[in-house]
């Protein structure tokens with residue numbers, strides 16, 4: 556069983572990193588192979604260069620490694636802050652370049668891109684952990700929580716991942732150590748639950 560963790564936060568002391576550490580602690584069990592990509596730490600290039608048009612292969616070995624890890628994953632865990640109601644650009648570039656045609660989805664034979672995409676991912680479960688500084692009521696009422704649709708519908712459902720749990724913890728800026736401890740416990744519980752549905 557392979558678990559893939561993607562972290563997109565430029566601050567190693569962020570709550571996103573603390574959540575990734577909490578999930579990793581749960582995943583450290585016999586039989587689980589953990590693959591972690593900290594996108595800022597590894598200098599992931601989110602910009603699709605000229606020549607990658609078509610989105611099915613890359614000259615960048617790091618992109619090919621990411622695609623191989625994504626295809627092999629049984630459980631996918633994503634950690635990033637809410638930036639302007641969207642993923643940080645580096646995370647968006649990961650989606651653009653890694654969650655790609657032929658790796659994560661395909662078009663029906665004989666119909667091509669005019670048809671509806673079909674999911675190719677082996678993973679049956681995904682967890683998305685976000686942080687923000689907006690109270691949840693304001694996020695829902697004013698902004699409509701765009702990250703919910705991006706991850707659940709546009710990315711994971713399209714790619715065939717059927718069980719997607721997402722939490723957005725916050726406001727981080729006003730949180731107490733006790734609250735953060737409870738949130739990290741919830742990350743651990745959700746990670747443990749997801750293991751039962753992965754693969």
Ligand SMILES: Cc1cc2nc3c(=O)[nH]c(=O)nc-3n(C[C@H](O)[C@H](O)[C@H](O)COP(=O)(O)O)c2cc1C
Nearest residue numbers: 564569570571636637638639640686687688689727
């Ligand atoms: C460029 C940028 C854009 C941001 N946009 C939002 C936003 O739209 N909504 C929000 O609630 N917080 C926003 N924030 C605040 C971050 O979400 C917050 O700093 C982060 O979630 C804190 O968690 P962390 O410790 O994991 O970094 C933004 C921060 C930055 C740097």
